[in-house]
Amino acid sequence: MEGIRGRHVVVVGAGIAGLAAAAHLNRGGEGPRVTVIEGASRVGGKLHTSEVAGVLVDAGAEAMLARRPEGSDLARLAGLGDDLVDPGTTRAAVLSRGSLRALPAGHVMGVPSDLAALARSGVLSPAGVARASLDRVLPATPVTTDVSVAAYVRARLGGEVLDRLIEPMLGGVYAGRTDRLSLEATMPGIAAIARSERSLLRGAEEIAGGASAGAGPVFTTVRQGLGTLPEAVAKASGADVRTNLTVRDLIRTAGGWRLVAGPTRDEEIVEADAVILAVPARPASRLLAREAPEAAAELAAIEYASMAIVTLAYPRTAFPGRPAGSGYLVPPVERRSVKAVTFSSVKWPHLAEADRDLIVVRCSIGRLGEETVLQRDDAELVALAMEELTETMGVHGLPRDTRVTRWGGSLPQYDVGHLGRVARIRAGVAALPGLAVCGAAYEGVGIPACVATGRAAALRVIEHLEEAGRAAG
Template sequence: MRVAVVGGGIAGLAAAHRLRALLGPTAEITVVEQSDRLGGKIRTTELAGRRFDVGAEAYLTRRPEVTALLAELGIADVTHPTKARSTVRAGGVTRHIPGGHVMGVPARAAAVADLLTPEGLALVAAEPDLPPLTLDGDQALGPLLRSRFGDELPERLVDPLLGGVYAGSVDGLGLRATLPAIADALDAGATSLTEAAARCLPTPTGQPVFGTLRSGLGSLVDRLAESATLRLGVPVREVTKTATGWRLTLGANAAAHQPPDPVLAVDAVVLAVPAAAARKLLDGVVPAAAAAYGRVEVASMAVVALALPEGTELPGTSGVLLGAGERRLGGGPFAVKAFTFSASKWAHLGGETVIVRGSVGRFGDPGALKADDDELVRLVRADLVELTGVTAPPVDAVVTRWGGGLPQYGPGHPALVAEIERAVAAEPGLAVAGASLHGVGIPACIATGDTAARRVAAHLARHRTG
């Protein structure tokens, strides 16, 4: 049995790992990745002589996928954030992010009192008394929130929170994909957003919400990679269905850049690639899925990691989020959308140097991303000075760019994904996975890889017995 997994991000590697477990040691499982490295949005690099994550830095522990996979692999160096609280820049002032909300939608007005003006708070307090809210399909999140709460709540809390996840604006994201629990509560009879939030507030368990690995999340990537044969630096130009399976045409268009084996014949394929690549590869195979992938928009961003001198004093919080409307003292926009004070947030990163990471980039607004790396470091340092007063020059800096790497979950995204999966399901031996589908976090991506592997394995089992 021969299976190709196209894409060496966390979804593709999770698929390869599950395929190995399901198909056994004799199966030929090949991961084909066009770049020269695995991991996708997981990247552990060296900063001032220490391993540090410059892509995804943590996973949500309330979902079981990562915890179960780490246990399966015998990886035990899990750690959790410190008790340092997170903050948000709201109305020109940095304040603690309150509890009692679901991604910024409050279960009661008092929860967000410190973030809003009296006028803004009055609008939030009045929301339960507005005409009952009923959903007709999906809705754009920003306009819905503004119609119920006014502008301050979405701009000062919801937008910074969602911007940290999707690098997108609250006005361009869809309710059902980004706040599914709120949508479900409304479908179940809640008549206001406030009531919906109150219904789906998570029950406090005392357990950490996030986890990571002391050795860096790249350690998970390395272990998963052991499940397959790897072909790095090899783009897939075309996927074609054959009488007996599938054929992958590999390599760049130029003859001089062809790999030694430009054709890979397999029994099944898992596509775990970004939306644009999936659209291209599926165009001649599953046109309906290709067209749906073509409607997924993407955002670009960068992470600027700074190692500051030992003894540099940070604010004592885990970081700060900024809404798109926040402005510097001079009136211009901030370059960053968030700072993570990694040395404060993660105990294992304390010590010799003080590590900070700034996140840059929002959907539709390249802003500081147009600067070269040196200028981007300068801009991020200037924001750090204004937000924290920290002026210490870094002893090391790493800039990591993610061009078009973050899919935007716009209105109608769940229906779009259903369209993709329905079209792909009609092609035996083909499956899709990745962040464009059911969530951008590590657990969600692993879940799509696992599901794709099980679909392919079931097809191969039927084909073999038949």
């Protein structure tokens, strides 16, 4: 351990994965010296909070999975354990065939597990329900390699389940399209069913039964907003965090790594014993081009989708009645610009407590291949969101305040073969001592998944430093 304390680790990127890596490197103050370098003016990446009508509202992710412990554990490590809060409701709907309809009970990422509940929901037509029921008698659909979500689900349950349940569900997570998304990477539980079960419905029923047996809140957040988590983690990590500094080159040296940062006319050289790259795929690819060209090429092939979040703060009287549930999804087949709506002050009671006369709504706009809608200016995006709420919810009048947050190239696409690509990237990086990667590009876009990659990167670097210390001693 003494040998580690004298070493220097640089984390490139101060999103939640990089900050988690820095925090886990700390090891209770017994870890190496850590420097976090971030090109932007603030830490946190897509986690950011600002005021809308005087209420602090997240501009990026506003929830994290509670059933994966990594995110909540990191919040506790950062001193925010007492600020973790549960949602008031997670009951959601889907806009289907022109009406809001409750998502069928017992679904697994949109895959129905109860045909009776599916029929009662009205999300599908009677013909769509009948087609889904054929899964019980159809012969097995062999899945021996990774396939698209669309290919497998359509073969088992038909086009309506795919279009009206799976597509909006995965579109909300990845802003992607099921004909490209990897079954293995985006729906691993369903992929396991595909490999071992004949019936997808029966497999989903088993998963849903297991989930209800361990029931508890699905999501959690921080009372002050998830956007406050990065600063707290940065502080708890004890790292030297430097913002407004871009790393332009990464060079392997005899004793470790050299990073070239800053503008070419005033560049800065930073020496490190180990480096963790916690940046998106494209900048990671550029930094690895010299030392790991094959891994760099694989990273460059990961495509990203853009999106925008329009936040509207309405007076309560603008709604004909209190919105039911946490929000709703909009399938692409409905041909609307808004892909999801969250009633934030209903989902999170602490937001309602901040101003009981407000209803705060977040509208998500943009999917892969729909970049043209995001070229509209902020006022036009606000108008699209307002039109959606008027048509679907009967909302009238003007919001008291609005905010448009654009996340350009923010969501990595886990296309078919993604996990194989990640394995090749990791193999290329593993060949370089003292180097690790982490972030949303690899094994999950949610906060707990990103935190898990940061922790794994920190452990890899610690192991390297310990081995180097033993060899030197």
